[in-house]
Amino acid sequence: MKNTLKLERARHAFTQALLAEKLGVSRQTINAIETGRYIPSTELALKLSKIFALPVEQLFILEDED
Amino acid sequence: MQHKSFLFSSRWTLPPFIAVLLFTAMFIANTFFNIEFAFLQVNKNSNITDEIALSGLIISMLFLAFCREKIDDEYYSKLRLRSWQMAIVVNYGLLLVGIWASYGLSFLALTYFNLLTPLVLYLLLYNGRKCIDSLRYKNVER
Numbered sequence: 324m325k326n327t328l329k330l331e332r333a334r335h336a337f338t339q340a341l342l343a344e345k346l347g348v349s350r351q352t353i354n355a356i357e358t359g360r361y362i363p364s365t366e367l368a369l370k371l372s373k374i375f376a377l378p379v380e381q382l383f384i385l386e387d388e389d
Numbered sequence: 390m391q392h393k394s395f396l397f398s399s400r401w402t403l404p405p406f407i408a409v410l411l412f413t414a415m416f417i418a419n420t421f422f423n424i425e426f427a428f429l430q431v432n433k434n435s436n437i438t439d440e441i442a443l444s445g446l447i448i449s450m451l452f453l454a455f456c457r458e459k460i461d462d463e464y465y466s467k468l469r470l471r472s473w474q475m476a477i478v479v480n481y482g483l484l485l486v487g488i489w490a491s492y493g494l495s496f497l498a499l500t501y502f503n504l505l506t507p508l509v510l511y512l513l514l515y516n517g518r519k520c521i522d523s524l525r526y527k528n529v530e531r
Contacts, residue, residue: 343460347460347462348460348463349465351464351522351525354525355464361464361467
């Protein structure tokens with residue numbers, strides 16, 4: 324699964340630390356999601372989509388092998 | 390988003406860490422150099438230095454292993470789970486090798502140390518992964 328988190332974060336001029344603070348998670352969690360090492364829970368994915376005002380499927384995209 | 394879990398407060402990290410260091414020193418002194426503390430002599434034939442060292446080490450490592458992070462979220466839960474899984478697999482792998490490679494008293498020594506290896510491996514794996522994550526975070530563009 325890939326995601327557009329880094330792109331959206333840049334578009335909104337959010338740092339990883341700021342986004343982490345808004346979500347109430349650690350900076351390492353945001354970094355792990357962006358680099359594809361961690362797939363967030365539905366709850367966190369929905370919170371991200373709310374912050375960026377985007378549908379979840381625009382933030383997280385399934386790949387052929389998923 | 391604070392993840393709900395039955396863990397100790399993150400403020401409890403330092404005391405168990407210091408206790409681990411002290412009890413490790415006591416455990417090594419007692420196991421490898423047969424050092425026994427006079428004040429732990431309960432009667433003529435019995436000294437409880439080894440019992441205190443091993444119990445203290447296990448309890449302090451349990452406290453350290455089950456401490457919450459300052460911001461404890463779902464990612465750390467996953468990191469904990471993975472570290473426990475890997476620690477158990479490696480522990481039993483080492484035990485299996487030990488079963489075939491050691492006999493008699495050396496096997497007894499192996500089982501003695503095996504009391505501590507799951508916790509030691511877990512602490513090394515979990516904190517190692519946390520360190521790697523911190524380094525990755527420092528190296529990326531924010």
